[in-house]
Amino acid sequence: MAQKLNILMFSGEYDKALAALILANTAREMNIDVTMFFAFWGLMLVRDPEKMSLDDKTTYEKMFSMMTPKGPEELPLSKMNFAGIGKAMLLEMMGEENAPPLEAFLKGARKKGVKFYGCKLSMDVMGLKAEEMIPELEVVTAKTYLEDAINSNMQLFI
Amino acid sequence: MAQKLNILMFSGEYDKALAALILANTAREMNIDVTMFFAFWGLMLVRDPEKMSLDDKTTYEKMFSMMTPKGPEELPLSKMNFAGIGKAMLLEMMGEENAPPLEAFLKGARKKGVKFYGCKLSMDVMGLKAEEMIPELEVVTAKTYLEDAINSNMQLFI
Amino acid sequence: MAQKLNILMFSGEYDKALAALILANTAREMNIDVTMFFAFWGLMLVRDPEKMSLDDKTTYEKMFSMMTPKGPEELPLSKMNFAGIGKAMLLEMMGEENAPPLEAFLKGARKKGVKFYGCKLSMDVMGLKAEEMIPELEVVTAKTYLEDAINSNMQLFI
Numbered sequence: 467m468a469q470k471l472n473i474l475m476f477s478g479e480y481d482k483a484l485a486a487l488i489l490a491n492t493a494r495e496m497n498i499d500v501t502m503f504f505a506f507w508g509l510m511l512v513r514d515p516e517k518m519s520l521d522d523k524t525t526y527e528k529m530f531s532m533m534t535p536k537g538p539e540e541l542p543l544s545k546m547n548f549a550g551i552g553k554a555m556l557l558e559m560m561g562e563e564n565a566p567p568l569e570a571f572l573k574g575a576r577k578k579g580v581k582f583y584g585c586k587l588s589m590d591v592m593g594l595k596a597e598e599m600i601p602e603l604e605v606v607t608a609k610t611y612l613e614d615a616i617n618s619n620m621q622l623f624i
Numbered sequence: 625m626a627q628k629l630n631i632l633m634f635s636g637e638y639d640k641a642l643a644a645l646i647l648a649n650t651a652r653e654m655n656i657d658v659t660m661f662f663a664f665w666g667l668m669l670v671r672d673p674e675k676m677s678l679d680d681k682t683t684y685e686k687m688f689s690m691m692t693p694k695g696p697e698e699l700p701l702s703k704m705n706f707a708g709i710g711k712a713m714l715l716e717m718m719g720e721e722n723a724p725p726l727e728a729f730l731k732g733a734r735k736k737g738v739k740f741y742g743c744k745l746s747m748d749v750m751g752l753k754a755e756e757m758i759p760e761l762e763v764v765t766a767k768t769y770l771e772d773a774i775n776s777n778m779q780l781f782i
Numbered sequence: 783m784a785q786k787l788n789i790l791m792f793s794g795e796y797d798k799a800l801a802a803l804i805l806a807n808t809a810r811e812m813n814i815d816v817t818m819f820f821a822f823w824g825l826m827l828v829r830d831p832e833k834m835s836l837d838d839k840t841t842y843e844k845m846f847s848m849m850t851p852k853g854p855e856e857l858p859l860s861k862m863n864f865a866g867i868g869k870a871m872l873l874e875m876m877g878e879e880n881a882p883p884l885e886a887f888l889k890g891a892r893k894k895g896v897k898f899y900g901c902k903l904s905m906d907v908m909g910l911k912a913e914e915m916i917p918e919l920e921v922v923t924a925k926t927y928l929e930d931a932i933n934s935n936m937q938l939f940i
Binding site: 469471481482485488489492493495496498544555556558559560619620621622623624 | 790792821822823840842843845846903907908909923924925928929931932934937938939
């Protein structure tokens with residue numbers, strides 16, 4: 467039976483999302499099953515930039531929809547001012563080494579069969595609807611996450 | 625034998641504490657044993673707001689006691705300015721969805737038999753005394769944490 | 783067979799590095815095998831402060847080398863302004879309790895046989911060379927990290 471890796475993606479930061487997706491892609495190449503559970507700010511990573519909707523949302527939910535990152539490339543760096551290193555500089559350095567950016571790693575994970583779970587409670591609180599997210603995302607409860615995670619060989623909270 | 629979840633609560637942020645306590649409550653409802661080990665800033669979550677004491681503390685320890693959050697509802701958000709979303713707005717949105725706030729989840733975890741460990745070294749450094757914390761908190765060393773964690777089915781560092 | 787702990791050190795913050803190294807040292811004293819995989823900002827912790835080189839680096843890599851922390855004692859606190867607590871105050875409080883600072887815990891981990899892995903991709907992007915790091919650091923791919931981690935009893939992302 468295949469080994470299993472489970473990642474709880476809580477953070478909505480560019481560099482942490484990059485780390486999580488590099489691990490997910492590498493694990494799939496090693497035939498390890500991978501589940502990523504997106505909760506809280508991590509949900510920003512799996513919004514579909516083309517599908518934002520303001521229908522049937524409260525005022526707060528509309529503000530939230532408009533003010534938060536819409537998809538991978540809008541995520542901020544975890545250390546905006548870490549020694550003066552900005553996201554532009556990091557991307558430039560990555561370009562020179564031919565490391566593909568976040569969106570490419572996300573596409574890779576979708577193609578390679580990573581299982582995408584979205585946290586129902588977080589989505590309700592944030593007013594995010596399933597149709598605003600990437601199509602692979604299955605909306606589940608914390609119980610479904612825990613059942614998957616506790617039966618995995620390895621769990622990370624990122 | 626019951627499955628076991630072990631959470632090392634390092635962060636003292638409202639949203640991360642919420643994620644940790646939702647997982648702890650959900651796991652208990654699934655009959656999974658849960659240990660939460662509070663270290664560093666995570667200890668802010670298990671201070672008893674009614675029991676702050678300044679007796680027998682150094683000047684630094686007194687300053688620290690007064691300047692840091694005293695219990696769950698005083699914790700800051702991990703992304704104070706994440707796209708302009710403040711804690712008030714998040715709480716407002718949670719209220720509209722009837723998601724109970726942090727203090728209710730903490731009470732739930734205490735009632736449901738989550739094991740609460742407090743890191744002795746962190747408490748010594750911060751000048752926090754056992755009698756200033758919630759009564760369920762047992763003060764233990766990193767060794768006790770590691771023994772519990774490595775024999776669990778799942779470990780998270782939050 | 784010995785139990786195994788695997789830590790992915792992503793963060794470059796003083797307090798998180800302290801937590802990780804206290805766990806690594808304690809685990810070794812309990813005869814638990816320990817691997818630490820340093821990626822992204824975590825690499826700042828295992829730079830050798832005496833061996834910074836600017837040879838064969840691009841302009842960005844040179845800027846990066848000079849502007850980021852060079853070794854353990856230069857790391858910032860994760861909550862620079864957490865209730866006004868600065869790093870100086872934390873170190874002062876630690877001194878009063880005789881808790882050794884970060885550098886001592888790093889030396890302890892090196893002496894006690896913790897396995898040090900450095901992430902090849904992160905080092906390439908940041909322009910860090912093996913000879914600028916502590917001598918124990920072995921440069922490996924994400925695949926090597928995952929093989930080690932998934933076969934460990936416990937994994938933490940810090």
